Amino acid sequence: MNTLIKPVHISLISLVLFLSASLGLANDEPSPEIPEGVVKLTKVDPARNVGYLMGDILDRTITLEVKKPYKLIETTLPIVGYEHRYQGQVSGIELRKISHTKKESNTSTVYVVQLSYQVFATAPTVKPALLPAEIVKFQGPSTSEAKDGLVQYRIPEFYFRSSPMAVFGAVKIEDDMSPLRQPLLLQAYPVKQKLVACLIILGLSLLGLLYIVGARAWLPLMGKPFAKAVRQTRKLSPKDADALKTALLSMHQAFNTSAKYSVFSDNIAEFIAQKSSFKTIEAEMRQFFALSHQVFFETHNASSDEAKSLNWVKSFGKQCRDCERGLKPAKQNKA
């Protein structure tokens, strides 16, 4: 197996290892401080600095405005999961999330770094703790101090106090069961808010479902064929082209959909036998078919007063809608 590795391969592997080691050293080794006035720091630290328990999350927003030609080396930003040590001991503060944005202008570049730390340290008493200082590096012009142009900047730490989960030795449940003390309650407000939001979403979904199931009508009776036809014909004006034809077509469609077969003047009796509520408007139905015949089939006998006929069809539609809903339809004048 060893015979397969040629001296050339060994040289190449060595070179790669050497280069990566040199780069690692370049990143880890301290560099000269960035000249004063090049970086302008703005930071937003957590609102309070006491009372943090294990598991709490602390967010920091660091804004670095860096004059050109300095550029942030993004690989020098802290990495998620890095366990910070203080005086050789694990500090119990862990970087949980990091993100950054970059915005360039003519003279400077603004880096906004969002850092999110989680507390894993706990102690029986209140202890000082800190969000560690982070050192980031910039690539700038070559100077006498930094010949390779690498300079560093230290983002200052944030001091706070971590609190114990319970006061050591002070709490003995058996001794502290006074009936006058109310039980410890969880914070219910956010949960209530979520519950209300979920209920609103559920309500809207049910309404949507009702709308779909009800043939896209908000009320159960709205989706019926004649109700639809009335909605379609209501907006028609005598000035519209073919308004009367459109209205008649809507009504024919409603009759056909309602009966589930094509309704003609020769099967009105069959339709009424099927839907007895229409019996009261049998004469109007015959009048409707006579008008339809005039418009569609006896074109040379078509009525000249289309507006009057259109109004008649509209009110006939309402009569049909009433019959469809089981109501007593209003009487109307002849067309």
Add this chain to the structure above:
Amino acid sequence: MSEKKLTDWRQHAQKLEAEINKVVVGQQSPIRLITTAIFSRGHVLLEGDVGVGKTTLLRAFTRCIGGGYQRIEGTIDLMPNDLVYHTYLGEDGKPHVSPGPLLMSGENLSVFFFNEINRARPQVHSLLLRVMAERTLSAFNKEYHFPHMLVFADRNQVEKEETFEIPSAARDRFMMEIPILVPDDNAIMESLVFDTKFHNVDALVDSIQADVLQFDQLNEFSALLQARVDASPTLRQYALNLWRATKTPSDYGVKVSGVDMNRLVLAGASPRGMSMMMRAARVNAWLNNRDSVLPEDIHAVFHSTVAHRLVFSPVYEMRRTEIARELLSGIVNAVAAP
């Protein structure tokens, strides 16, 4: 002038129907259809059980139409030449040839009545095909024309022995195939059995007024009628949709119980069939005192003009009457107009 003609002829048609209704009771619908066929100049095939009055009905119409009337009985040994001539030995002892039923009345032949048509052989059907379609016949080195001729035929749908199925090409020549059913009204049934006037068919037929129509003017009037009754674009579209539905009923969602709709129809209505349907629909509109065809006019003649033209898969032929009725009703129900 033509308006007056239309009105006058309508009165004649109403008179014709009234006369026939006097002697053939409970058959208003077939009588209206035959009247329609007469004014559309189309041949008619009646189908029904034995003794339901098919022959009486056709004889009554024949009397009212006037003109030459010839009749032949379909038998298994009937040959085409029997329709054209017959030979006999004369009193002088010599053989003679005289014209057969088709030629006997010459151009005045108005009704050729073929009784029990399904008993005749296919050769006879074949001769009839030409006579019905072209109203001409070649015999004795001469072309004979029958411009006024209508063929009325009947067949018994019960008996199948010694009968020949009429080929679809021959069926297509008939404008209408009309089923004759026994009326189910008690009063009519009682009258048919107990009223003695129905016992003697010859006397019954002779009791109606003869020559109500002028047979030799029917062609001219029919052309006028067809020209004067209008069919609007919406109606035309409706008729075309009906035609398409007879070809591919499943495309229109038509279903017949117990039938695979994709296998049922081998051929829908023919163009000739649809044009005959429209001719009959125009006549129906005119009979109802209208000058435009309505969908209802088509419905009135749809079954009788289309059902016999449909060609079904052989597996469904035995149930033809029942399936055709359900299929055509389904088509009328499925196709909307407008």
